[in-house]
Amino acid sequence: MERSVIARRLGSTPYQRGSRQEFSCPDIFELADGRFAVIGTDMTAELSAHLPPDAGVADYERIVVITRDTMLHAKRDIPDA
Template sequence: MSGENCPDILELSDGSFAIIGTDRTDELDGKLPSDASRADYERIVVITRETLLRAKRDIPDA
């Protein structure tokens, strides 16, 4: 809303969350831990620690 262009976390009307960040799938795909995976339609998106911490207050506990 401020017109700034930066990472963000948005809650969608269905309760899901959308992440606006940097697509780093090509760089990080082969570096995922052995217990992590992604589907072909999923991307690895990176946001800053600051973005996640600021969003924390807006994420419900349940």
């Protein structure tokens, strides 16, 4: 397996989406090994009790929330397969 290296950003930069603090905004990246990394707000404590019965969060996982705008800007860069 390849190392977890960021290959590219999906969508616009936070600055292009209107942020004036580019270092502290949601972002989505594709890793060299095909996985995705998300920078967002950790909402695990608030949302884990509201997950559907067939979903769960492992000790090493977090529920991360990003803005709708971040996802919509990334949509064009998300591969179909």
